[in-house]
Amino acid sequence: MITDQTVFATTATILVFLGLFSMFYSRNLLKTIISFQIVVFGANLALFSSGLSQASNLMANTLVLLSIVVGGSVEAVGLALIVLVHRAYGTLDPWKIRRLKH
């Protein structure tokens, strides 16, 4: 029998792996941040689905809230760093940035 929790847990796993795949294979720092956001979505969904089978899901809700705030903060700082990198190197390709540094 398929339950809501099973569906959410499966979707969360797929989201995390899609995000990781995109993070490893992207050649643009903006796409890397977007992939990180997708991984955060998967983590949030996994945390939320873990509380669905319990009598009360207060702990899961609290953890999801914390995860949202931390994910948003990390993403904001990452975007600011991307702007600085673009100002300094003129590109967002990590391989070109590595070559320009040496």
Place this chain on the structure above:
Amino acid sequence: MAAEVALLLCAALLVTVIAAIFSKSMSVTVIMLFYASLVLGIVFTIYQGVVIGLVHITTFAGAMSVMLLTVVLMTGETKLELGNRTLAALLATVTVLVVAASSYSLFSATPSIPQTTVQPAPDIFSFIWMFRPWDLLILIIVFAAAMIAVANLLSQKGAHA
């Protein structure tokens, strides 16, 4: 709630995320990510997590989408390719899926289902919910620290470049 609603919402979420990952245009990616955030917020809201649904939509569909679009415009890393048929068809599919899921959950609701959202049950972790204002204050402090860091990073004062 029936598992069909969860299946529909998760299908919509996966479609938007896959479109965001495999799109060649950065603007389409950001728009698809906005839709994914919205769908995930709806999932939280429908499954009795109204507070986190609201915070999720405010943070990711609101603030982060605007920041992403701003950075895309500042760096000029994309060509705006809006108005093509594939994007329109994809958006229409996502919209239909979300509307169908919402309608199903609305019409299948019975009066016996409690209308309240999150109730503090006698749980070992329920003390966390009792200290909710302090928890929210700490989260706001984390956000404020991140915004100060962003402001310092983007500040022109003291830049040597």
